[in-house]
Amino acid sequence: MAEPANALPREIVALRMTPAQLTALEARGFVLLARSPGPLAVGDLFRFEVPSTISTAEALRLARDLAPSAIIDFNHIYRPAQAECRDLFCQQRRTIRWPQPPNECRVEASIGLIDTTVDRNAPALSGQKVTVLDGVSGGRPLASMNHGTAIAALLIGRSDASVPGLLPRSEVVTVQAFHKSDAGEDIGDTFDIVTAVDTLLKRGLKVINLSFTGPNNRLLAEIVARSASEQTLLVAAAGNRGPTAPVVYPAGYESVVAVTAVGDDLRIYRGANRGNFVDFAAPGVNVQVVSAKVETRFETGTSFAAPFITAALAASRAQQPAASSDALVTALQSSATDLGKPGRDPVFGWGLVQVPEICP
Template identity: 50%
Template sequence: MEVIRLSEGEATKSGAQHGTAVAALLIGASDSRVPGLLPGAELIAVDAFQRSGKSADIANIYDLVRALDMLVQRDVKVVNLSLTGPANAVLEKSVKAATESGMILVAAAGNDGPNAKPVYPAAYDEVIAVTAVDKGRNPYRRAVRGDYIDIAAPGVGVWTAASISGARQKTGTSFAAPFITAAVSVLIAGDPDMSHESLEAKIRQFTDDIGKPGKDPVFGWGLLNASRLCESISDTKPSAL
């Protein structure tokens, strides 16, 4: 795993808990209690955040755009965006440029509540928006809902790294997104040039429609069926993240 920090100075260093938990879900560690969804996969983590106050981490649009551009230059095919914010024209343009280059963006749907306004980058058309469900297939009570929701994945009480060491349960759409990021990586392993439309059609084959028939604002196309996906691609290898 390679970590790239965009900001300089120890005073502005972002917290490690959130990013470590997401990274652990994706690639884990063979000698830990969190083996990861794609153990051994190549992961590049770009830290575009800075600490604000005692516990909040924030990122400005300039750094988010720099991060995306950096990953485009590195020819990264799949990007996990466990972050949310308001709409921004500059970010929207950057997202479009990234996806036009062939990059697949997967983002958390947001935890502002079911009646909240759409959050970004998940709500951009080019991005796969992921919501969270619990082990009973019920929607996470704080997950944002809307027509932009594409797919659901486990995100309530997910076991992952707590910070630098140890593990605990985590809840939120940020922790559902890595499940879809891993699935996308596996799906495009055999066809790196797969279009966004083809990928969407492909991943829909591995979802269980658990809401209203068809796409709905709570679960999108449905809940990812990881078991069926793994059975179908047991002979392939994941793409670089």
């Protein structure tokens, strides 16, 4: 088993480890770095430094042998799914028939968000219903504010802001689960992301935006499955690695709503991942967003497409609280504009979401 390039070096994570198994690992040189403050919905979560005498891959095999009933994996890392943007402004909301200023979607919904740090003092978020929870373990430095602030403002920014939010009367509960790596990169690891999802589940959030991508992970899969069992919709970016890239996660899990990006011309974003896991397309090329440092900027990537689907599902959930997750997603499917090959396809999924019935 090779050393993973997309995981924190010298670390593994574990779920549902018994006290005896924990003792066995520590006796073999594993160092407990962090433990969930209380049982998560999927069990106790542990983060370990592996013994210095063996590789991370060897340590993973050893840990699984010592604790066969536990779920153990590398501490994979996940990155905000944004891409560099070089083009000009496009009127993306019109393509999905979202209300245009001075009109607004007046639905009041609650949305969960797991992302980088959010600047609640940004003009677009001033006075808005934003709850920010710290989700970075181990005292590591917080990630930058740009990505998280842009996503939060896109979701619920003030209606009179330079870039009005999709659901300005709604609230966002965000867990800042990304930290600054030694190399200065904004990353989130499995331990913090699984804990963040659990935090939002316990707060009763039924729609959660996940604008980041990374590898498949056993622990992440477990909390995703738990979310589905609790009728919580997870919406994720489909990825920006290109049409031949492998599936990314959490978008690749069956119960997660995976969102790709299209431009104002309804052409697929050339950097978008493709595959049978893609569910919907939404505007994600030259999306005008707010920033923690400048008033507005333009961004491209599936990160910025995901909030359009999140907002649509959150508005639907608020108006139909008794509806199942499957029913809400099926309603979006039936109203989507088919793009590409007839029916669902690996490029556009079910097509471009349309929202006139959601925000009349």
